Structures are given as structure tokens and as C-alpha cells.
Amino acid sequence: MSVGIVMLVHNDLHRAEQVIRHWNDAGCPVVVHVDKKVSRAVFDKFRNALANLEDVKFSRRHKCEWGAWGIVAASQSASELMLKSFDEVSHVYLASGSCMPLRPVKELIKYLAARPRTDFIESATTADVPWTVGGLDEERFTLYFPFKWRSQRRLFDRFVSLQRRFKIKRNIPAGIVPHMGSQWWCLTRQTLSAILQDPDRERYDRYFSKVWIPDESYFQTLVRLYGQNVESRSLTLSKFDFQGKPHIFYDDHLQLLRRSDCFVARKIWPDADRLYQTFLNDPAGAMKGAEPNPSKIDRIFAKAVERRTLGRKGLFMQGRFPDxxxxxxxxxxxxxxxxxxxxxxxxxxxxxxxxxxxxxxxxxxxxxxxxxxxxxxxxxxxxxxxxxxxxxxxxxxxxxxxxxxxxxxxxxxxxxxxxxxxxxxxxxxxxxxxxxxxxxxxxxxxxxxxxxxxxxxxxxxxxxxxxxxxxxxxxxxxxxxxxxxxxxxxxxxxxxxxxxxxxxxxxxxxxxxxxxxxxxxxxxxxxxxxxxxxQGMHPYLMGDFPVDRAPNQDRGKRRKPYLVK
Missing domain, CATH: 3.40.50 (Rossmann fold)
Structure with missing residues (x-):
């Protein structure tokens, strides 16, 4: 029994190489998908650097854009190659090139071996998801999205408004209930193969390819059809800010990451030399033995979001002024x-x-x-x-x-x-x-x-x-x-x-x-x-003053006020 790592890489390939070697040294086969937007010369150099590792393979490349189908297609291709090439793999762990193991890989293998039928994937219905940012929860499954949110934002927003106005809706395929969750999962071989070999996969793929941000819903939905024991949580520590952007971990987050007890963290700054040295090259510095519990640091992140959005009373920062x-x-x-x-x-x-x-x-x-x-x-x-x-x-x-x-x-x-x-x-x-x-x-x-x-x-x-x-x-x-x-x-x-x-x-x-x-x-x-x-002016704000003398003042000599006790 072993754990297979599917890694999606698009930049900072030198750090991805370092992490791949770490996974491989621990006995985990790795299948790498490199974004098609990476130039051929850079890709060839990266692949040649890992050519000496037999259990590292490269899958067919897809163009990956945020919120588009390419990320799901890349996960499918790499997962299919993993299942085909490594029969001993019992769990497949999806990670990115900016992910880093925080604990000894042997602990992850042991942890999953004790749970051979458990799928770890965040999977909740839209009614139960409080973290969606951008106003599209149920609508991401019922509207059409031919335009890119980042590069064609005006067209994206106008087309969404147009569909709302004319009440245009897509039909959700029969037999599935849309679920959402983190993109980073760890699935059993049985569940993952069932999803990839489903006779209705073509129909599901055609539907989800038009869903907004399908990498947060494709596997999260289909796992409910085949998973025998779905544990709705990710083993990867991945935090997002109030705008839906991922938090980046730097060297000064070392102790914070240790407190999480998570197996893997994302997203690591590529120049965080201290983190890479501690968690990848120093076995004594890695965490050991505890149940993954990212909620232990949720309060710190919540406080950070509050400070970022509100700041301190009476202090206006460049980043939020003049709003x-x-x-x-x-x-x-x-x-x-x-x-x-x-x-x-x-x-x-x-x-x-x-x-x-x-x-x-x-x-x-x-x-x-x-x-x-x-x-x-x-x-x-x-x-x-x-x-x-x-x-x-x-x-x-x-x-x-x-x-x-x-x-x-x-x-x-x-x-x-x-x-x-x-x-x-x-x-x-x-x-x-x-x-x-x-x-x-x-x-x-x-x-x-x-x-x-x-x-x-x-x-x-x-x-x-x-x-x-x-x-x-x-x-x-x-x-x-x-x-x-x-x-x-x-x-x-x-x-x-x-x-x-x-x-x-x-x-x-x-x-x-x-x-x-x-x-x-x-x-x-x-x-x-x-x-x-x-003279025709009405001075009403002073109250009612008598004309003959000043109110509450003696006509004779004024005395110093005093208090009678």
C-alpha cells in the first residue's frame, strides 16, 4: 500500500522539483501535470531534471486558467496515469507545486493505511457553504459562463445579469446534487477510479465544463455517488482571505504551521527558505503524531481578516484609505x-x-x-x-x-x-x-x-x-x-x-x-x-431671556459661587 501524489504545477518549478523529490524519497509515486502555458523549453528542462526518478511521471498537459475546466481536466489526466502506472497506490493525494508536506510522509501513509475506505474531500451543498465569494453559489451550477471572469470581467458580469433578467437556467444532470469544497482532496483508489470510469462521465464532464470554478465542485459532487465513507474535510491546510484569495505562508509563519498539525500546507511563498529547510530537509523540525486540526489556527486567521478589513480604531492605512x-x-x-x-x-x-x-x-x-x-x-x-x-x-x-x-x-x-x-x-x-x-x-x-x-x-x-x-x-x-x-x-x-x-x-x-x-x-x-x-431677526437658540436683567444674576455685587453641603 502506498500513497500516490498528483501534483499540478504552473510556476516556481525549482521549488516543485524539491517537493517532488521529497515525496519520492518517502516512497510515494508522483504524477506531475505542468500547465500548458509553461514554455516547451522550460518544461523540458524541468522534466529532464527529474528523469533519474523512476516513480515520477508526467501527464498530458492542459491549459489551466482560474475558474475554468482546464484544472479539472489536468487532475483527471494525471489521476488516470497514476492509477494506470502504479497498482500499489491505494490513495491519491492531489497537491499543487506550492504545497509543502509539514509532517513526515511516513505519518501520512500510516494515517491513510488506518483508513483504507475513507475519502478526504471537502464536500457540502451550496446551502451549507458560507465561504463563497462573489455572489455565485447555486447560480454557478445553473447559468452559462462562456466568458472568463478575470480577463473578460465586464462581459462576464453582463452575461450573468442578462441570464438573470430572462430567467435562463441550465438543467442539472439527473442523479447528482451539486456539492462544493476545497480543490485539494485525497481519494481512495476505488472512489477515484469509479469517478473516472463512470459510463456517464462524458455527460458529467460536458455539464461541469460549463460550471463556474468546476475544480471546487466536480470531484466534490461525484464523490457522493461512489464514496463509501466520505470525510468532508481536506488534509491540506489552505486558508483564504475575505476576497477569496489564498493566504500565502512566509518564513515567519513557521510556528503557526506547526500548530495546525496538518499533513500538507498551501500556499508556500517560493522564497520561504526557512520553511523549506525546516519541513523538507530537517526531520527533527517536522511535526509528528497529532490529528490534523486546522481549526486551531482559525481564530488567528479570523483576527487577521478583521484587522485587514477594519484596521485599528482611528488609524487609516494606505491599503484601505479613502474607502x-x-x-x-x-x-x-x-x-x-x-x-x-x-x-x-x-x-x-x-x-x-x-x-x-x-x-x-x-x-x-x-x-x-x-x-x-x-x-x-x-x-x-x-x-x-x-x-x-x-x-x-x-x-x-x-x-x-x-x-x-x-x-x-x-x-x-x-x-x-x-x-x-x-x-x-x-x-x-x-x-x-x-x-x-x-x-x-x-x-x-x-x-x-x-x-x-x-x-x-x-x-x-x-x-x-x-x-x-x-x-x-x-x-x-x-x-x-x-x-x-x-x-x-x-x-x-x-x-x-x-x-x-x-x-x-x-x-x-x-x-x-x-x-x-x-x-x-x-x-x-x-x-x-x-x-x-x-430689527427683524429672531434669536431663538438662546432660549427665553427676560429683557429687564440677566437671568440668575443679582443686580448688586457678584459673589463667588460656592456649594452648601
Whole structure:
């Protein structure tokens, strides 16, 4: 009893030669199929290099293209030659030139000898296959595919759409149920010969030659007709990414491959010298004795796919930028935005820094440039306060700020005078903590010495901008944690609102606030708003301010706020 190896080769023939010699040295006959696209001169050189090995034969060559019938035809021709030339072969193992044995070949022979009637081939119905990529599962068996998916993609897609539109369908041959699975199998002599000598083979071949990617369904379907004991799994470790492309194993995957306990792995990088040295030339380095269990490393591959598709929060990579749907969040950690606080309080920024130990910036999106903490020209990661550089990609300016300072809470001011490019972005960012005192932008206008006609025009414009921003914050798409007070509501109980803000930021001291930032003098602010109304502008975002005096402020001398316990 022995195991015969059918090897499909199309490139990196020097590595294929190395693996063929390894199989042959262990007593396994090998039948090689070389893709017809390989030049005659290269093929002859490859065949001559193996001419000294009696148990290595070359089958009739076929042109192999991805998703086409040629791969199945190559497997058939090589398998027929294997069964005809080597009577002692009891199992036939299909491999590629990029496959590598991970364990001593004697262990594979012993493993299969203990299971003389078992066929190892991944074989599941289309309803049970979750790994198909490209949207064609059942349709690959019922539609026509005269065009190549890779080189004639537009024609391929249009013809599929046309068949769907006119409900064109092929008939599946009677007596078979389409199954799918990995291309790499190991079948018993009885099962494989039954498939290749089936009286209806011509009918099956004619049908599957028009199926999309038949190498994943031909043997997987027909084995169900003849296999006495089908074990629906492959003995070859072969992993695919989210786009259906095979993972390539490199030298730094050595320990990962050892953990799989699989007999064979695909696809090995041809320049992975360490892998070839370890598994082919060093018997002590090969794995021994365990049941093949590729699921042991599935979690690692799943994590790798997640990292590749989503990346890390707040980190945009060249490979997936600028596709926003391939990003794992705009920012990497929580940050806070305060709107209207610096307008209402004279020393809000230093007070907040003392109360929370956070990094407190000014208006990062101010029209004059970014107001970094300390008002420097640059900040962490060589970020510039330049308006042109910031507004060229305003959302990435925020992303970079949070990423460059991860581990330190960032806070900054925002308002209707600022650039509004990030209005919707921060509203939809779960990491954002946004506190808004609506209408507070009117305080600097109230304190200014401008002509009232100019004040009225600017107030109308600022109110429109803030109204649009508040619409974004209140939309069903908003994911940020948002608090909004009208200015009138806020100054009725400022200590309560400030205490809530400090608690949210996890202040170093758990005690209640005993100090508040100094509020600007709002005496006459109500009359100012009434004057705007008299001029035909309706300032509604501030709330209800009485005309006679500033709400919640004594007419006499202001006292420092304190807390009664």
C-alpha cells in the first residue's frame, strides 16, 4: 500500500522539483501535470531534471486558467496515469507545486493505511457553504459562463445579469446534487477510479465544463455517488482571505504551521527558505503524531481578516484609505468638544484643565488657524495650525490629533464661527463627547463695538450655521454622546451642568465642585436680544431671556459661587 501524489504545477518549478523529490524519497509515486502555458523549453528542462526518478511521471498537459475546466481536466489526466502506472497506490493525494508536506510522509501513509475506505474531500451543498465569494453559489451550477471572469470581467458580469433578467437556467444532470469544497482532496483508489470510469462521465464532464470554478465542485459532487465513507474535510491546510484569495505562508509563519498539525500546507511563498529547510530537509523540525486540526489556527486567521478589513480604531492605512467603509472608526479614543463655553466663561480652558487633567485646546477649527494648547504653531505629530493644511482634510486632522495623543484625553472648543467640515463626522463618532450651550455665540457680538446692522447680519448667519450643526447632532445617525442646553437653561443652574461635565471626564478628585469658571457679565444681554428682534431677526437658540436683567444674576455685587453641603 502506498500513497500516490498528483501534483499540478504552473510556476516556481525549482521549488516543485524539491517537493517532488521529497515525496519520492518517502516512497510515494508522483504524477506531475505542468500547465500548458509553461514554455516547451522550460518544461523540458524541468522534466529532464527529474528523469533519474523512476516513480515520477508526467501527464498530458492542459491549459489551466482560474475558474475554468482546464484544472479539472489536468487532475483527471494525471489521476488516470497514476492509477494506470502504479497498482500499489491505494490513495491519491492531489497537491499543487506550492504545497509543502509539514509532517513526515511516513505519518501520512500510516494515517491513510488506518483508513483504507475513507475519502478526504471537502464536500457540502451550496446551502451549507458560507465561504463563497462573489455572489455565485447555486447560480454557478445553473447559468452559462462562456466568458472568463478575470480577463473578460465586464462581459462576464453582463452575461450573468442578462441570464438573470430572462430567467435562463441550465438543467442539472439527473442523479447528482451539486456539492462544493476545497480543490485539494485525497481519494481512495476505488472512489477515484469509479469517478473516472463512470459510463456517464462524458455527460458529467460536458455539464461541469460549463460550471463556474468546476475544480471546487466536480470531484466534490461525484464523490457522493461512489464514496463509501466520505470525510468532508481536506488534509491540506489552505486558508483564504475575505476576497477569496489564498493566504500565502512566509518564513515567519513557521510556528503557526506547526500548530495546525496538518499533513500538507498551501500556499508556500517560493522564497520561504526557512520553511523549506525546516519541513523538507530537517526531520527533527517536522511535526509528528497529532490529528490534523486546522481549526486551531482559525481564530488567528479570523483576527487577521478583521484587522485587514477594519484596521485599528482611528488609524487609516494606505491599503484601505479613502474607502470610509473599510475603516474601524474615525478616531482611536474618546475626546470632548465644548461649544459656547469659552464665550460664556472668561477662564474656561484653564479651569477645565485643572479640573480634569485633560489636554484642553482652544478652537481647533478657528478661521485664523488651529488654537492648540499653549497656542503653539505645531502640535504632536508635527501637526500644523495652518488653515490650508487643516481644511484640506479636516476630518483627518481630527483623526491624526486623537491618534497622535492616544492615552491623553483631548478637549477642544467649537462653534459656528469655526470651519464646519467636521460637523457630521463628530456627530456620528461614538468616541465624541459633545457639550453645547446653544446661542452662546451671541455673547461676543453683545460685547463687541460693531455697528448694530453688522451685528444683526452676523448674528443671523451664525444662528443659521449653528442650527444646521444642531440638526446633525440631533439626527438619528448621531452616535456621539451629546448634551445640549439653551443658554438660558444653562445659566439657571451652571454648577449642576459643570458638575456633570467633570463627572463624565473622570476627574482626579471625586468631590463636588467648589470652584466654577468666571461667567461674563450678561447685564443687558436680554435687551440686546430684544434689539435683534426689533430689527427683524429672531434669536431663538438662546432660549427665553427676560429683557429687564440677566437671568440668575443679582443686580448688586457678584459673589463667588460656592456649594452648601
Amino acid at each position: 470610509e467603509y473599510w475603516a474601524n472608526g474615525l478616531t482611536s479614543s474618546q475626546y470632548s468638544i465644548f461649544e459656547g463655553f469659552t464665550e460664556l466663561f472668561e477662564d474656561f480652558e484653564p479651569w477645565l484643565a485643572r479640573a480634569t487633567n485633560a489636554r484642553v485646546h482652544g478652537h481647533l477649527y478657528a478661521p485664523e488657524g488651529a488654537e492648540f494648547d499653549g497656542r503653539g504653531d505645531t502640535y504632536a505629530g508635527a501637526m500644523s495650525k495652518s488653515v490650508q493644511m487643516r481644511d484640506y482634510n479636516a476630518r483627518m486632522f481630527l483623526t491624526n490629533l486623537i491618534w497622535n495623543t492616544r492615552g491623553e484625553r483631548q478637549c477642544f472648543q467649537f462653534g459656528p464661527r469655526d470651519s464646519q467640515y467636521i460637523s457630521w463626522d463628530v456627530a456620528k463618532d461614538p468616541n465624541a463627547r459633545i457639550s453645547v450651550i446653544s446661542g452662546a455665540w451671541a455673547v461676543p457680538l453683545f460685547q463687541s463695538n460693531k455697528n448694530f446692522a453688522d451685528i444683526r447680519a452676523e448674528a443671523a448667519e451664525l444662528q443659521k450655521i449653528e442650527a444646521d450643526h444642531l440638526y446633525a447632532l440631533r439626527s438619528p445617525y448621531a452616535k456621539a454622546r451629546i448634551r445640549i442646553w439653551t443658554m438660558a437653561e444653562f445659566i439657571e443652574a451652571p454648577m449642576e451642568a459643570l458638575q456633570g461635565i467633570i463627572d463624565e471626564h473622570g476627574a482626579s478628585s471625586p468631590s463636588k465642585l467648589t470652584e466654577a469658571p468666571k461667567m461674563v457679565d450678561l447685564t443687558g444681554f436680554g435687551q440686546f436680544l430684544q434689539n435683534l428682534k426689533n
